[in-house]
Amino acid sequence: xxxxxxxxxxxxxxxxxxNAVALPxxxxxxxxxxxxxxxxxxxxxxxxxPSLVLGLxxxxxxxxxxxxxxxxxxxALALGLAVSLSYGIVWLVLVPAGRGLxxxxxxxxxxxxxxxxxxxxxxxQPRSYRI
Numbered sequence: 001x002x003x004x005x006x007x008x009x010x011x012x013x014x015x016x017x018x019n020a021v022a023l024p025x026x027x028x029x030x031x032x033x034x035x036x037x038x039x040x041x042x043x044x045x046x047x048x049x050p051s052l053v054l055g056l057x058x059x060x061x062x063x064x065x066x067x068x069x070x071x072x073x074x075x076a077l078a079l080g081l082a083v084s085l086s087y088g089i090v091w092l093v094l095v096p097a098g099r100g101l102x103x104x105x106x107x108x109x110x111x112x113x114x115x116x117x118x119x120x121x122x123x124x125q126p127r128s129y130r131i
Contacts, residue, residue, distance in 0.1 A: 003124050005065075011119065012062035015073070019055040026052060035095045039087075047083040051076055070120055077117040084109055 030044040054076035061069030088106040092099060 003119065003122050008062060011116065012059045012069070012073075015055060015116075016059040016063065019052050019059060022052050023056075035097070036091065039090075043083065043087050047079065047087075051080040051083060054079065070124075073120045074117065077113055077120065081110065081113045081117060084113065 026044055026048055030041055032040075034040070054072055058069050058073035058076050061072060084106065088102075088110070092103060092106070095102075
């Protein structure tokens with residue numbers, strides 16, 4: 001599978017919508033009075049927010065067909081994956097409520113992030129070799 005401009009635009013559009021929806025969800029999550037409230041505030045502001053902002057910048061750059069958008073997308077996805085893996089595992093261990101939905105949801109999130117990261121890391125073919 002090699003990256004194509006059409007698939008790049010489609011994935012960038014999906015990423016733009018996902019990041020735009022995740023920003024208000026992040027605000028609601030940070031200010032909710034749930035378990036691990038202090039950890040949620042710290043992780044949300046120090047890691048999740050920068051990852052979402054980088055994701056928005058990357059998707060806008062990819063939609064504008066800027067080459068540096070791929071690099072920013074890789075950084076955003078790697079940061080998001082690192083944060084969601086570490087915080088998700090801690091959440092699953094320390095918070096027993098809702099493990100039946102949280103576990104599979106986190107697994108799906110990790111899989112999607114990993115597949116997107118692999119896709120954006122694939123080398124692009126030079127324009128002269130494209131069919």
